[in-house]
Amino acid sequence: xxxxxVKVRFAPSPTGDLHVGNIRTALxxxxxxxxxxxxxxxxxxxxxxTRVTDEYIQAAIDTLKWLGLQWDEGPEVGGxxxxxxxxxxxxxxxxxxxxxxxxxxxxxxxxxxxxLEAVREEQRKANVAPGYNGHCRELTADQIAAFKAQGREGxxxxxxxxxxxxxxxxxxxxxxxxxxxxxxxVLVRADGSPLYTLAVAVDDILMGVTHVxxxxxxxxxxxxxxxxxxxxxxxxxxxxxxxxxxFVMGQDNAKLSKxxxxxxxxxxxxxxxxxxxxxxxxxxxxxxxxxDRENISMKELTELFTVEKVHSSPARFDMKKLExxxxxxxxxxxxxxxxHWTIPFLKKSGVIQGxxxxxxxxxxxxxxxxxRIVKLDEAPQLLKFLFVKEFAIDSDAVSKVNDExxxxxxxxxxxxxxxxxxxxxxxxEAALRTSLIEExxxxxxxxxxxxxxxxxxxxxxPPLFESMExxxxxxxxxRISLALSL
RNA sequence: GGCCCCGUCGUCUAGCGGCCUAGGACUCUGGCUUCUCAAGCCAGCUACGCGGGUUCGAAUCCCGUCGGGGCUACCA
Numbered sequence: 001x002x003x004x005x006v007k008v009r010f011a012p013s014p015t016g017d018l019h020v021g022n023i024r025t026a027l028x029x030x031x032x033x034x035x036x037x038x039x040x041x042x043x044x045x046x047x048x049x050t051r052v053t054d055e056y057i058q059a060a061i062d063t064l065k066w067l068g069l070q071w072d073e074g075p076e077v078g079g080x081x082x083x084x085x086x087x088x089x090x091x092x093x094x095x096x097x098x099x100x101x102x103x104x105x106x107x108x109x110x111x112x113x114x115x116l117e118a119v120r121e122e123q124r125k126a127n128v129a130p131g132y133n134g135h136c137r138e139l140t141a142d143q144i145a146a147f148k149a150q151g152r153e154g155x156x157x158x159x160x161x162x163x164x165x166x167x168x169x170x171x172x173x174x175x176x177x178x179x180x181x182x183x184x185x186v187l188v189r190a191d192g193s194p195l196y197t198l199a200v201a202v203d204d205i206l207m208g209v210t211h212v213x214x215x216x217x218x219x220x221x222x223x224x225x226x227x228x229x230x231x232x233x234x235x236x237x238x239x240x241x242x243x244x245x246x247f248v249m250g251q252d253n254a255k256l257s258k259x260x261x262x263x264x265x266x267x268x269x270x271x272x273x274x275x276x277x278x279x280x281x282x283x284x285x286x287x288x289x290x291x292d293r294e295n296i297s298m299k300e301l302t303e304l305f306t307v308e309k310v311h312s313s314p315a316r317f318d319m320k321k322l323e324x325x326x327x328x329x330x331x332x333x334x335x336x337x338x339x340h341w342t343i344p345f346l347k348k349s350g351v352i353q354g355x356x357x358x359x360x361x362x363x364x365x366x367x368x369x370x371x372r373i374v375k376l377d378e379a380p381q382l383l384k385f386l387f388v389k390e391f392a393i394d395s396d397a398v399s400k401v402n403d404e405x406x407x408x409x410x411x412x413x414x415x416x417x418x419x420x421x422x423x424x425x426x427x428x429e430a431a432l433r434t435s436l437i438e439e440x441x442x443x444x445x446x447x448x449x450x451x452x453x454x455x456x457x458x459x460x461x462p463p464l465f466e467s468m469e470x471x472x473x474x475x476x477x478x479r480i481s482l483a484l485s486l
Numbered sequence: 487g488g489c490c491c492c493g494u495c496g497u498c499u500a501g502c503g504g505c506c507u508a509g510g511a512c513u514c515u516g517g518c519u520u521c522u523c524a525a526g527c528c529a530g531c532u533a534c535g536c537g538g539g540u541u542c543g544a545a546u547c548c549c550g551u552c553g554g555g556g557c558u559a560c561c562a
Contacts (some may be wrong), residue, residue: 013562039509048561111559115529120558129488130558155560179490183559189560196562220490220557246492247555281498284511288499293512311492311499314555318497321512331525372524382523448521460523 006038008211009204011072013045013196014056016266018063020317021215021248024282028310029213030069031283034302042074043206044085047199052417063265067275068298070098073207081207082425085160086199093194093199096202096232097156097187105231106187108154109136110147122438131183156188158197158227165223170211170307177223183240185224197221201228209240216244216314243307246286247314272345272376277326285315295328327374338370339363342379349380351387361386365470368462385456386470391479393486397453402486406450409436413451414480423473426463432465454483 010029012022031041041204042064046052061075073079083089100106109132111119111382114134123130137159139147147154160183166176187198204212204225222242229239268278280296288311289296291302296304330338343354343362353356362383371384393401400406416435420427436447455476461467468476 011562015562036504039558045562051561109560116559124487124558127487131488158558169491177490183558186560191560193560195560200562215556215562216491217556218562244491249555284498287500290500292500294498294511313492315499316497318512321498324512327525369524371526374524432521444521446521452522456522458522461521462523464521 004210006036006210007041007208008033008038008213009041009043009207009209010069011043011045011200011203011214011302012060013048013052013071014060015048015051016056017266018060019263019265020278020282023067023265023278024248025213025245026064026069026287027067027279027282028305029070029288031301031305032213032307033072035305038210040070040073041079041081041209042071042084043207044075044087045196045199046085046087047194049087049193049197059264059266065270066265066373067279086194086203089199089203090194092206093188093198093202094192096131097194097198100158100187100231101156101398103231104159106156106158107137108139108144109157109184109186110139110144110152110154110215111135112152129183131181132185134184137184153190155186155190157184158187158231160184160227165226166225167222167239167242169219169222170241170314171246171310172219172244174217175222177220179223182223187228197224198228201225202232203242205229205232205234205238210242211243211307212245213245216246219244230327243310243447246311248282248285249314249316266311270377272341272373272378273326274329274341274376277329279321280329281325284321285317286311295325323374330373330376331371333370335363335366335370338366339343342366342376345376345379346383349377349384351380351384358387361470365462365467368466368470372462382460382462385458385461385467388457391457391475391482392455393457393483394459397457397459398486400459401450401453401483405446407484409440409442409447409450410454410484412436412440413447414477414484416482417473417477420473423469425463425469429465429470444445451480453479 008029010026012018012026018026030040032038033466044057044060064071069154071077073081074084077314086093095108101108119135120130120131123133136157160179162179164176164178165182166174169175186195188194201224202328203209222244226239265278276298279298279301283301283305284294285295287305287309290309333341338364339359343352343359346352346362347354352362365383365386369379372382373379401410412435413432416431417428420431432447432451433444436442437444440447448464449459451468452461453459455464455468455471457479471479
């Protein structure tokens with residue numbers, strides 16, 4: 001390996017929102033660039049104008065930003081090899097296609113889609129490798145004129161010479177493809193627009209990419225990229241190194257689907273997953289630091305990540321493990337950071353408007369729930385009792401406070417709390433333990449459940465005494481008397 | 487069908503010929519703790535796809551087989 005400075009690219013084709021597989025690739029690309037002190041290049045492969053949309057492109061950009069995968073070259077930040085949207089580089093591809101044509105490395109093919117399909121159909125029937133049969137490889141000027149007279153527009157097709165292509169995949173080792181199974185492929189559509197096969201190879205070379213880390217679905221297209229390098233006259237030493245990352249699959253068997261995880265990153269955001277948790281979890285899919293470490297920060301990832309440690313076998317996406325890591329990351333947050341992440345969820349759910357007084361109370365309450373939630377979207381439910389204007393006990397909990405024993409507990413608690421001069425969780429707990437547990441001889445679970453429901457409205461809440469302290473004496477007493485009136 | 491890639495607990499993985507009666511994590515089960523829910527702590531369940539080799543010795547090397555996946559587009 002040369003001492004050339006590493007340049008890694010992430011080059012998605014935004015035909016939809018980026019899913020976890022894409023993001024894992026982006027993460028590895030980024031981590032490798034950072035690990036080697038190289039450049040992380042972000043390129044948009046939007047040559048398929050029928051499937052890529054501006055919205056998806058913008059979403060991809062936003063997603064990388066949200067995850068903290070900052071790129072050194074690419075959309076918005078620019079760079080010496082721009083533009084970084086392939087749709088803005090059409091003239092470059094056209095030039096190279098013409099050069100390949102002039103060199104006879106490529107040729108015009110006038111076969112219609114129907115004709116090609118018919119050929120493939122026959123090949124399948126004959127149990128022969130399907131693929132272009134070279135029909136238009138050696139057309140004469142007359143034949144070309146005849147096709148044009150029919151109104152046919154040709155595509156530009158790359159000539160695959162006999163032989164084999166062997167390359168070293170940094171993850172899988174040496175891989176060889178016989179050209180018998182790599183048919184002449186199309187570089188330019190009949191309408192003159194370039195295809196991935198052309199654009200990806202040209203751009204990787206022109207942009208000085210040294211390492212291509214991408215999904216293993218592209219493994220078998222590598223010989224075609226190499227063929228383009230050859231036609232471009234690129235010396236072997238300047239070919240990028242290839243590393244094909246294993247798939248991230250869904251719970252059951254194959255590809256990810258909406259049901260098991262292939263949803264836009266926006267979904268994870270709305271659910272309250274932290275970017276760091278997503279990256280940490282995804283880093284562990286197809287890679288491991290080699291020891292038992294599983295809690296890995298972004299910084300540690302850049303220090304530890306090497307391609308040698310990437311697996312060759314696919315990994316299944318497991319939401320449960322992601323949740324566990326997210327919970328760990330939430331618990332590790334400082335109160336300030338936890339507030340920063342949580343407040344938007346409280347606002348969005350309408351629990352708070354965002355006033356200074358509300359924020360101050362939220363910050364006091366957050367430590368009570370920090371170790372109780374796995375995702376940020378659970379916060380509103382746990383804290384809403386502190387902010388509701390019109391308090392009401394959950395319908396499924398009412399029956400647990402309107403019976404005789406609960407009422408007697410609440411009555412006693414009410415009189416004890418009314419007399420309390422100092423209102424904090426220590427004094428509240430002391431008073432209630434003395435009266436309810438010691439004097440009335442109640443089980444803590446019984447006594448405090450009644451109070452929990454009366455004051456927070458739910459059978460599940462943050463710790464009771466701390467909750468009551470934050471709620472305030474007035475509110476507690478009025479809620480208890482409300483429960484007493486049931 | 488053809489070509490290519492892959493194969494350790496349910497899942498993610500450690501393991502790169504002896505340290506493996508296979509370790510860790512998540513999940514699950516049971517217990518402890520306990521004002522609910524969590525968190526925390528302890529314990530338990532469960533794996534080298536199969537069959538041949540090579541070797542004193544194989545999860546680790548080789549072959550075959552089975553299974554999974556990808557590609558086979560004027561998608562990427």
